[in-house]
Amino acid sequence: MTAAMSKEQIKAAADRAEARARGKTTAEEFVDVALSEAEINAEIVKLAALPIGVYESSRVAAAKRLCMRASVLDRLVSAKRKKEDKKEIELLHLHWAVKPWPEPVDGDALLKDVIARARRHVVYGDALITALWTMFAWVHADVAIHSPSDLACHQR
Numbered sequence: 001m002t003a004a005m006s007k008e009q010i011k012a013a014a015d016r017a018e019a020r021a022r023g024k025t026t027a028e029e030f031v032d033v034a035l036s037e038a039e040i041n042a043e044i045v046k047l048a049a050l051p052i053g054v055y056e057s058s059r060v061a062a063a064k065r066l067c068m069r070a071s072v073l074d075r076l077v078s079a080k081r082k083k084e085d086k087k088e089i090e091l092l093h094l095h096w097a098v099k100p101w102p103e104p105v106d107g108d109a110l111l112k113d114v115i116a117r118a119r120r121h122v123v124y125g126d127a128l129i130t131a132l133w134t135m136f137a138w139v140h141a142d143v144a145i146h147s148p149s150d151l152a153c154h155q156r
Helices: 007-022 026-033 037-049 052-065 070-092 107-121 128-139 148-155
Strands: none
Touching: 037 052, 037 070, 052 070, 107 128
16 A cells, blocks of 8 residues: 655656656756756745744745755855845944045034034033034044043143
């Protein structure tokens, strides 16, 4: 007595029988049913976009469909997710790519503009602290920072 065959096994057997009837070899048959690299990549992109729980429940079926082991599929999907995460991080920080102003900036006028902008959005007494903090946040990487004791030494 033979074991019951699944739908996939029946389809594969029918495909093999049809290929034999047309006179194709096993290698030619394999080439006919093999997925292209573009098809595999498209499927991996779709799988990487799935929530982890949904991916986990569909990974074995997807691996069978792609004719690969589930562990290989996991590595490919993980690598694709890392690339996508890196792209999102790069896009998140595009506003930090600021070019220096081409001419010297009047610090006093800039501070007054920052104070005026802050007072449009927040009501408080001394906006100078916010303006100084904002300027410091933008220039601290480009300016040598000294402690007050260093400044006192230079005044002697």
